[in-house]
Amino acid sequence: MAASRKRRTQKKKPAARRSAGARKLVYAFGAERTEGSRDMRDILGGKGANLADMTSIGLPVPPGFTIATEACAAYNARDGRLPRGLMEQVRRALARVERETGKKFGAAKRPLLVSVRSGAAVSMPGMMDTVLNLGLTDAACAALARDSGSERFALDAYRRLINMFGDVVMGVDHHEFESAFTEIKARYAVASDAAVPVEGMRELVDAYKAVYERRVGSPFPQDPLTQLQSAIEAVFKSWNTPRAVKYRQINEIKGLLGTAVNVQAMVFGNMGDDSGTGVAFTRNPSAGDNAFYGEFLVNAQGEDVVAGIRTPRPISEMPSWNAKVHRQLLAIKKKLERRYRDMQDIEFTIERGRLFMLQTRTGKRTGPAAVRIAVDMANERLIDKKEALRRVPAEALTQLLLPSFSEEAKAHAQRLCRGLPASPGAAIGKPAFSAAEAVERARHGESVILVRHETSPEDIEGMHTAAGILTSAGGMTSHAAVVARGWGKCCVAGAGDIRIDEAAGCFTAIGRAITRDDLISIDGSTGEVMLGEVRRVEPRLSDEFATLMEWADARRRLRVRANADTPEDARRARQFGAEGIGLTRTEHMFFQPERIALMREMILARTRDQRRAALARLLPHQRADFIGIFEAMDGLPVTIRLLDPPLHEFLPHDDDNQAALAAAMGVHAHEVRARVAELHEANPMLGHRGCRLAVTFPEILEMQTTAIVEAMVDCLRRGVRARPEIELPLIAAGAELAWLRTRVEAAIADARLATGFSGELDIPIGAMIETPRAAITADELAHAADFLSFGTNDLTQMTFGFSRDDVNTFLPDYLKHDILEKDPFQNLDARGVGLLVEVAVRRARSVKKRLEIGVCGEHGGDPSSVAFFHRAGLDYVSCSPFRTPVARLAAAQAALDDRP
């Protein structure tokens, strides 16, 4: 003993061998023994851990075992060789299942059939391939026929196995099986699968075997263990298929070893009318209310529900079919929620009246449901408030704030059909009939609705880029519905009245053809599909939402402001909880019809005096806008950015409008044309815009400052606490800001004097950091700034050298090739642009320790970017009014991450 132990320590076995030999890779679950537990998700995957857990708490789970994710990793690392000893562990676990079920794998009497399912630590619906009825052979099929009393049932199970095994494990094109089936149905002159007589099913099994042998090159394996080993390997391989990789990428799933494999005794929902199968959510995944929510199909296999081929019945109808099973399910619902403290998505099968639980996992839900469930569960004391805040993906709040279609507009709209309300929202776009088409047209900026009979994992990318999804088949738990809800994308499923002709590029509804050129509006909350662009209205917010926001506000450090250019926007922002306006784009005010003419006169002015005269007439408009915004934000700060865009953006570029402008101004058309041409720039983004306009035309700065001061004084005199802040855009140097600050201060002083206002006017003056140079010299800026605000859109453009207007020509390729992980205009590029943000904050605060620094622009409403800004030490983010709640929640979650 001592000698052998010594030898072992002296001469180490190679690591791989040792682990394969020594390591436990197979975990049983069942009445006899359950080796896994729910905290073993990393090892057993989500499904495996929950099967073990469900078994251990006494739920009726068919016995089986789970192969650990480590085995998948080892298999793929070893170029497709199974870890040593794995199949030995599998055989031992199988023997235990045989004992528990009293059946025997591959036996000619009471044969044990198993399912083989993938299951990683994170749920990835539809991504991994599944094989059912494994263990059937010619002999076992005959036995099953005897045991079940239905040869037809046994043959159907066998042909399903040959089909699935051939397709999923051996890579045979499933159309070949389908056409064999079609041939037989034709021969028997029947339309549905179910109508094929027993003799037809026998021929079908033979035909499938022939397809299998022709394509694979060897007969369908009659050794059940060979079947099992091949299926396990197929699951392992499926981890690295392009579609699986793409799904993980889109959903940012990283750091997993691989998928586990769940091998479980088969139970059958298709053993007659006392059998059935179903899926359910422990709460409503769409609205979040605490109701049992699901669907079942009598005499069907589980995949019939998920694939959406037959339309299932709601679970509320179950009592009339089998009240006992329904009561059992309600009890299980309660038990599972107590245990998992979250809404569960379960799969079950009833075999000859007996309920079996096949799966439980955290259920995907819509944004509104996420909010309601989180708040309800906190109120029910299932979770605490912090956990409730963490439970709701900040991005999902947009769904609560999604516009819906105006009821009035809908009343006048032409309805094309009505499907299932699979995922809420109101989407408008033109039909695209394949995922590739949707991707391609969305890349060119089109809003498309992906219109498919049903969707499959291959469609993931197209579904992701489409504005909405419409399917003609499938239910509330079909692939399209589940995936769309996860993303918060609008989806109408099972709109059975439409006929889709992908080849012709149209679908027909109410007798008319809808082509790629027709706009349609789909209502994911009602299932309605309408022709044309139906007007949308703002959403009303739930009490649970208000509660969650209250909890978020109590936790966050980062303040949240909104970008708003009009009094209406400002009011909406305040309703959504904005604590000020972080960006008022003054130029938007000039685009209104009565003002654009004055703006154009100002731009075309040949002398400073002419320009001043036009500006003087613009001033009252601008002042009135400011008054409205100050009133809406009474007591809260309003950051006003001085004129930013290149002047030529205001000018007419077509002949007719140029002629009209010339006539209005009493000049020759060619003069207008010449001036427009003169103002043309090669790269307007980097041209004569931003504070550069104020350097060359200080009178514009003076007019805008005067309007701000006059509006402020007007408000203060009426008791409205106006708090303007003046922001200079596109600063590139400290000296530039200092020069402009002097002019702004002088204009404030002059305007105040002119109003006769005696009090002090506290108007902070700050700069936007949009150029990389401003970021790296922020210390110089800080000397002349009362505040700084990042404009991360422009900063991203200049840091990458990506023009946002032109990036569509190459960015899709960058994402496709994984050169960039994400679109940097959607999620802040922490490594590059973020570094500039950090450098700027550090440098600026080295000069003024408490300098207020914020960010405005779209990143201010993106959760991952908000978390970054929180860590970078910013004081506030400013985003579109609509995204204010997202930012509030994201800021709270970022703060929770600080103090776990």
Place this chain on the structure above:
Amino acid sequence: MAASRKRRTQKKKPAARRSAGARKLVYAFGAERTEGSRDMRDILGGKGANLADMTSIGLPVPPGFTIATEACAAYNARDGRLPRGLMEQVRRALARVERETGKKFGAAKRPLLVSVRSGAAVSMPGMMDTVLNLGLTDAACAALARDSGSERFALDAYRRLINMFGDVVMGVDHHEFESAFTEIKARYAVASDAAVPVEGMRELVDAYKAVYERRVGSPFPQDPLTQLQSAIEAVFKSWNTPRAVKYRQINEIKGLLGTAVNVQAMVFGNMGDDSGTGVAFTRNPSAGDNAFYGEFLVNAQGEDVVAGIRTPRPISEMPSWNAKVHRQLLAIKKKLERRYRDMQDIEFTIERGRLFMLQTRTGKRTGPAAVRIAVDMANERLIDKKEALRRVPAEALTQLLLPSFSEEAKAHAQRLCRGLPASPGAAIGKPAFSAAEAVERARHGESVILVRHETSPEDIEGMHTAAGILTSAGGMTSHAAVVARGWGKCCVAGAGDIRIDEAAGCFTAIGRAITRDDLISIDGSTGEVMLGEVRRVEPRLSDEFATLMEWADARRRLRVRANADTPEDARRARQFGAEGIGLTRTEHMFFQPERIALMREMILARTRDQRRAALARLLPHQRADFIGIFEAMDGLPVTIRLLDPPLHEFLPHDDDNQAALAAAMGVHAHEVRARVAELHEANPMLGHRGCRLAVTFPEILEMQTTAIVEAMVDCLRRGVRARPEIELPLIAAGAELAWLRTRVEAAIADARLATGFSGELDIPIGAMIETPRAAITADELAHAADFLSFGTNDLTQMTFGFSRDDVNTFLPDYLKHDILEKDPFQNLDARGVGLLVEVAVRRARSVKKRLEIGVCGEHGGDPSSVAFFHRAGLDYVSCSPFRTPVARLAAAQAALDDRP
């Protein structure tokens, strides 16, 4: 005593008072006593220090004194109050001058007259105002008439004083004096000043006094000390006039206290035909040869020479007028050069046969002269080689490399006139008739020749922006000539045969009117002015230049490469000493007529196969170019940048060319039009260009790489040591470079295999750092790079957010308001862009310690930028072939600064 000392230490006097009372502010020079010395430039200014120094080495300098620059600083800091005690010190110094000259300031017998001249530590020609004949009053004028025996002379001196004092000190418009003079000349019916009789001169003095009293509000001061004090204050004030400030800005003169004031006994060159005045250089300031070079005017005041009103005689003609003075001057020339070890610019006056030295200072010179003088003086052991290298402004070398007009082309050109060859070079442009016009039109990209009767300090900015300067009056030492030579700008002066009509916007020569629309060619080396655009040829280089370059090459650490796109460019670069090609822009090769058609086909291709076919036909052209460049650079590295510009740059944008292209390609014109429109970008600078083209169209990268490999193999087989390096432009991320590197490596391997070449091909692959993101993530780039090269043009564009194509609309205002000190596209912005360069070098070398890093682009040929790159630790700079010598010298100077 003890008590009073104690009180002094206990109760400090205010600093200002104490310094004014205690500090010496006036320094005498003269036979009796000379208090200054030549190392006191900061205190006495250049002129004052040299006057003191000249006096102390025994040169004949009229006695006088210098008021220290500190007094100017104190005066301006105290809002125009003279430092306490200054005038007392002046009075004491004046008394000493009176003793030495035997004259008395303001006396009615033998009155002492003085000049008052400014003089800062750095020479600023024409910038500071001067007053002569100070001390003249009615009584002194009468005395001077008696003493000189010429009432006319005395009256002339008096009227000059009233004019200058009125203009310079009291701000009276000098046109008022001029029109008084014109009136009197009309009354006496004479044309020239000299022809006015004595009685006219008397009337003139009265008229001038009347002008003075009318404009100033008090009579011309009859107290000479009042005159002196006012003149001193005027000099102090002139330090801060806009034109003085502008001159310092253009010439980057900083850190000076102010100007000194030189008060010196007057001597007169206009006391008859035995008197005269002149200026001279101790060597030829144009060519640099060691010859005495100057001009003199008989019977004239000094300012008559400088102002260029009368055309002076060359100094070689002096012996026939006064051989003794000429010999004296030659001796002084030698003495001064020994003392100052540099070429001197002197002013002298001969009063009734007696020579007086008025000034010596380092003489301005052309680039060729600077080289020749530096090398000659080193060879003469006046200075060492290091000093010789420091002496030549690197920028000045461009003058040696300036093209000249082809003799053959000149023979056929229409000559308009011939002036003086005031500053060498060959400039072509359209006439501008005022400085403002020149600035305005140059801003719009026009090449203009500033055409003026004579120039004045007010014209500085226009002279600076013009391509060349042409004057109809003035000599080789006129304002235009001196300033132009200092800048190395082409200038033809004193072209007396032309008549300029500024109002009409034309000049006439050989009987025809030349307008703003006519191109003219001016030859600064010969003085010829020709109509039209005369062909220019490359310069031949002097032996002294070769010697200096040899010395520079021995000193510098930074390697110098050139940017070259053709074999011809490469050969020229090698002649200019380039040690490799740092940038070959492959796109330039595609613009040749026979290739652009193929390029367009490639771009308009709808499929990858079509594109490949067009590329295959472009390949032989590109390969041939590379072979030519490799041959020219045999043994030296050649960095080849893959295709960079947006594709639409290659497409025709007008209807005719689009139609022609469509016909050639056999497609419809509207298809070409549509594709051109499709390729249009909002901001092409930040669009689909650079390595992004290689990501979306890898076949372009493959073709170019194949051409490089085939060219390399072809060369190697013939014994030509081809050393290509492949450079990827516009990189923004490490992953991008890594992705592209894989493709380049694969293309190299494929192409090598196809050539059947058996040896290894060492082709380094690197990236350009042009985006700010590439700079701040250079560590990530370094992993996938064999070298890095900064593209500081684009980096400047993106760091500032300045589009170079559009910057002219606002950059002039930025420079005018001193928001930016310099155009960052000309001199690297060390604070911003430079910081990114430093960060990138540090990060990249943290990954690869010896990574080769260079810079290509125009900053590579700018001396101040080269110095920055040296300090930043770059390995090489690459610039246009023409600027290679500039970079070599600048690199040597930067290295000298390291080890002084």
